[in-house]
Amino acid sequence: MDITLQTLHFKADKKLETYVRDKVSKLFDQSHKIIRAEISLFEGASGETNKCYCEIRLVIPGYDHFVKKNSVSYEQSVLDAIEALQNIIEKEKR
Numbered sequence: 001m002d003i004t005l006q007t008l009h010f011k012a013d014k015k016l017e018t019y020v021r022d023k024v025s026k027l028f029d030q031s032h033k034i035i036r037a038e039i040s041l042f043e044g045a046s047g048e049t050n051k052c053y054c055e056i057r058l059v060i061p062g063y064d065h066f067v068k069k070n071s072v073s074y075e076q077s078v079l080d081a082i083e084a085l086q087n088i089i090e091k092e093k094r
């Protein structure tokens with residue numbers, strides 16, 4: 001299980017890093033094909049109301065899954081992105 005977390009233009013505290021890694025690690029339990037999860041957290045333009053962005057790329061042999069979500073907090077953005085990836089993984093199993 002390889003998880004890389006990148007924050008752009010800010011330094012994430014340990015609480016946020018632990019939260020993200022904990023939530024993303026659950027995706028590895030849903031699919032044994034996942035090699036790596038690459039997460040990027042960044043802020044959008046200053047005029048936006050939902051300006052906390054989360055991008056997650058799941059590296060899987062042959063193809064990758066990628067989602068980008070935004071919300072008022074990084075925690076909510078991460079949850080929204082993980083939910084979208086869980087739906088993709090579930091559809092793939094059918």
